Amino acid sequence: MARDYYEILGIGRSASGDEIKKSYRKLAMKYHPDRNPGDTEAENAFKECTEAYEVLSDQQKRQIYDNYGHDGLKNSGYQGPGNFEDVFSSFGDIFGDLFGFGSSRTQARRNGPIAGNDLRYDVTIDFMDAVHGTNKEVELTRRDTCWTCEGSGCRPGYQRETCPSCNGRGQVIRSQGFFQVSSTCPQCKGEGQIVTHPCEDCSGSGLVAQTRKISIKIPAGVDTGARMRLRGEGEGGRRGGPSGDLYVVIDVEPHDFFKREGEMIYCQFPVPMVEAALGTKTEVVTIHGKKKLTIPEGAQSGQIFTLPGEGVPRLRGGGRGDMIVELQVLTPTNLCDEQKKVLREFDTLCEKHGQKQEQEGFFAKLVNDVIGRNNL
Numbered sequence: 001m002a003r004d005y006y007e008i009l010g011i012g013r014s015a016s017g018d019e020i021k022k023s024y025r026k027l028a029m030k031y032h033p034d035r036n037p038g039d040t041e042a043e044n045a046f047k048e049c050t051e052a053y054e055v056l057s058d059q060q061k062r063q064i065y066d067n068y069g070h071d072g073l074k075n076s077g078y079q080g081p082g083n084f085e086d087v088f089s090s091f092g093d094i095f096g097d098l099f100g101f102g103s104s105r106t107q108a109r110r111n112g113p114i115a116g117n118d119l120r121y122d123v124t125i126d127f128m129d130a131v132h133g134t135n136k137e138v139e140l141t142r143r144d145t146c147w148t149c150e151g152s153g154c155r156p157g158y159q160r161e162t163c164p165s166c167n168g169r170g171q172v173i174r175s176q177g178f179f180q181v182s183s184t185c186p187q188c189k190g191e192g193q194i195v196t197h198p199c200e201d202c203s204g205s206g207l208v209a210q211t212r213k214i215s216i217k218i219p220a221g222v223d224t225g226a227r228m229r230l231r232g233e234g235e236g237g238r239r240g241g242p243s244g245d246l247y248v249v250i251d252v253e254p255h256d257f258f259k260r261e262g263e264m265i266y267c268q269f270p271v272p273m274v275e276a277a278l279g280t281k282t283e284v285v286t287i288h289g290k291k292k293l294t295i296p297e298g299a300q301s302g303q304i305f306t307l308p309g310e311g312v313p314r315l316r317g318g319g320r321g322d323m324i325v326e327l328q329v330l331t332p333t334n335l336c337d338e339q340k341k342v343l344r345e346f347d348t349l350c351e352k353h354g355q356k357q358e359q360e361g362f363f364a365k366l367v368n369d370v371i372g373r374n375n376l
Contacts, residue, residue, distance in 0.1 A: 001088065002070045002312060005046065005052035005055055005056055005065065006052075006056070008048050008049055008052040009023040009024060009027065009049060009052050009056065010027075011023050013066070014241060015056075017057065018202075020053065020056050020057055021053075021057065021178070024049055024050075024052070024053040024057075027045070027046075027049040028050065028053075029045065030042075031043070031045040031046035031049065032046055033046060047196050049230075051248055054227065055061055055073065055078075060121045061073065063159070064076050064078075077243075083245055085307070086199040090338040091161045092375050093331065095285075101249070112144070113237060113238070113239050113240040113241035113242075114237060114239055114241040115237050115241045115243075115244060115285055116143075116145075116234050116235035116236045116237040116241065116242065116243045116244035117234060117235040117240050117244045118234045118235075118244040118245045118246070118247060118276055119140075119142060119233075119234040119244060119245075119246050119247070120246075120247045120248075120249060121138065121140060121246060121247070121248050121249070122184050122248075122249045122250070122251060123136060123138060123216065123249070124251045124252075124253060125170055125218060125222075125250060125251070125252060125253070126252075126253055127252055127255040127258065127260075128216070128255075128287065129218065130221075130223060130250070130252040131220065131221070131287050131312055131313070132287075132313075133217075133218055133219050133220035133221070133222075134218050135215055135216070135217050136215075136216045136218055137212055137213055137215050137216070138212050138213070138216060138244075139211060139212070139214075140211070140213075140214055141209060141211045142209070142210065142212075142234070142235055142236075143205075143207040143208065143209055143210075143235050143236060144207065144208060144209075144235070144236035144243075145206065145207065145208075145236035145237060145243070146199060146201055146202035146205075146206055146207060146208045146236075148199055148200075148201040148202070149202060149206060150200035150240070151204040151206040151207070151236065151237060151238040151239050151240060152199075152206060152238070152239055152243070153195045153198060153199055153202065153204040153205055153238070153239075154195055154197060154198070154199060154204075155198060155199050155200065156199075158196065158197040160194065160196075161193060161194055161196050162192065162193060162194075163185060163187055163188035163191070163192055163193055163194050164186050164187075164194075165186070165187040165188065166187070166188060166192065166214065168192040168193065169182060169185070169192060170184065170185055170190040170191055170192040170349070171183065171185060171190070171296070172184075172186075172324035178281045179345060187212070187345050205238075206239065207235070207236055207238065207240035213301070213345065214230070214233060214246070216228065216230070216248055218250070219315060219316075220312075220313040221263070221312050221313040221314060221315040222250050222315065223250070223252055223262075223312075224250060224251050224253070224262070225250065225251075226249070226250040227247055227250070228248040228249065229245055229246070229247055229248075229251050230245060230246040230247075230248070231245050232244075232245065233245065233246035234246045257285075258287060258310060262321065263311050263312045263313075263314055263321025264311050264312070264319065264321045264323070264324060265286070265287055265310065265312060265322075265323040265324070266323055266324045266326070267284075267320070267323070267324075267325055267326070268309075268325075268326050268327075268328045269284055269293075269325045269326065269327055269328060270318055270328045270330050271295060271299065271327055271329055271330065272329075272330050272332075273330060273331055273332060275295065275306040276295065276298075276299040276300070276329045277297065277298060277299075277326065278297060279294075279295055279296050279298075279299070280294075280296035281294050281295070283294065284307070284325055286307060286310040286323050287310070287312070287323070288310055289309075291307055291310060291323075293305060293307070293325065295327070299327055299329070300327070300329065301327055301328055301329040302326060302327065303326070303327045304323075304324060304325070304326055304327075305325040305326075305327070306322050306323070306325075307322060307323040307324075307325060308322050309321075309322065310322060310323035311323050311336060
């Protein structure tokens with residue numbers, strides 16, 4: 001004996017149309033085969049609640065069922081569930097989540113304004129322009145809204161017409177056994193409408209290619225990979241829709257002298273051997289200009305000096321990073337005989353004052369340490 005339709009949906013016999021729809025919505029989402037693959041019980045429950053909804057949502061069928069039950073429906077010619085097109089139309093918001101088609105809201109969005117696509121533009125800038133900021137003018141070719149048809153795609157004086165293949169649904173439905181399978185309409189490409197008299201300027205697309213110059217304001221402190229969003233500078237919209245956005249992706253060229261890590265600037269600063277030994281006051285070139293630097297006596301290659309605030313400006317404010325200066329002591333080359341003589345005298349003095357012995361002692365200890373470990 002067939003189950004009572006009201007019992008299947010869990011509602012009373014006086015339930016309103018909204019209550020019937022609400023109950024079916026809940027059960028259909030719970031038992032739908034796509035959410036319960038391979039579950040025969042769930043599939044049977046889905047068939048039951050769908051049949052109950054098909055009857056109780058139809059006033060004429062519901063009245064026959066209330067008065068005469070299942071036998072009355074059979075005598076009236078009802079053969080049970082078979083064509084679910086009306087069910088899918090009524091519950092496009094449910095089945096749209098599962099199959100991507102359906103409701104009047106979806107159709108309204110499909111036939112309404114269409115926003116333009118976002119675009120990406122890669123721009124390469126100089127190292128110093130990235131540090132200090134700059135304005136860069138670029139030439140960009142993009143598809144913009146056709147002014148002749150205002151993005152509708154139709155020749156002036158004509159309108160888009162309902163697609164005859166899908167009757168405006170944007171989907172065509174075919175039967176596969178018990179279920180109905182929906183796919184995008186091949187004629188209207190899912191839009192539900194077709195252009196019968198295309199605009200001559202855009203060939204019915206609603207968009208035309210245009211080349212224009214755009215000024216991009218690049219803020220100080222950007223680095224490679226930074227992305228800027230220019231609202232409304234992307235592809236034009238159709239049927240009154242807004243333009244998309246333009247995303248500008250930055251690539252910064254390297255510098256011959258300065259190296260950057262985040263907000264820090266690094267550089268190697270060459271110092272003559274004599275100045276490193278005696279100490280000196282000199283000027284270092286930073287990304288913001290010249291800065292005085294005091295080098296103490298006996299400075300060595302690799303010695304680090306920090307110049308606060310001489311780094312890259314922070315994008316979100318709050319000052320600048322620091323600059324790190326690494327000394328690079330220069331050994332003189334191409335010496336003349338007189339220079340060599342002076343250096344030999346200097347070497348003799350170093351030995352007299354014990355400085356050479358200290359160096360030799362250091363290397364002797366290092367050699368012994370290495371040899372000792374290798375003999376273990």
